[in-house]
Amino acid sequence: MSSDVLLSLSQKALHLIQEDADKIEKLIEVQMENLTTRQCPLYEEVLDTQMYGLSREIDFAIRAELISESSGKQIMIKLERNLAQLYEALEQNKK
């Protein structure tokens, strides 16, 4: 009984985190698609802020023992990789 509640809370926490991660993913995608047309100088700032916010959420969920450290890290690593690709593409585009 009690482990059911814990499981459903953990799933909910992970779901909420994944939702926020997906929003960042979408921001990265949009900017990737608009490399040449609409480069907003605030984009980098917004993405950095969102990434920090998500990292705080994940850190909190790990400390509250709602999600595992590894699943939290996986989400961050995936986003960081995509972000690095975006920055690389932006750099290439400048040349």
Next chain:
Amino acid sequence: MSSDVLLSLSQKALHLIQEDADKIEKLIEVQMENLTTRQCPLYEEVLDTQMYGLSREIDFAIRAELISESSGKQIMIKLERNLAQLYEALEQNKK
């Protein structure tokens, strides 16, 4: 049984949030005590970042239904008041 687990998780979440709020409180206090001696220009930036991080934690805990909206808001309002006092004192000190 299941509501016990939920209660203890909620208490844990609130405790973690309060811990982080206390850290910001401490940052504000230290700066208040050192108004004339050590004014670090990065202090404001650090406090803003920490406040944003905490707000994301609280928002997440509310969405995960671990804490109530009102207890989350109370913590933020208290800190915002103290922060406003600090900024006012800093402003007075400049004159």
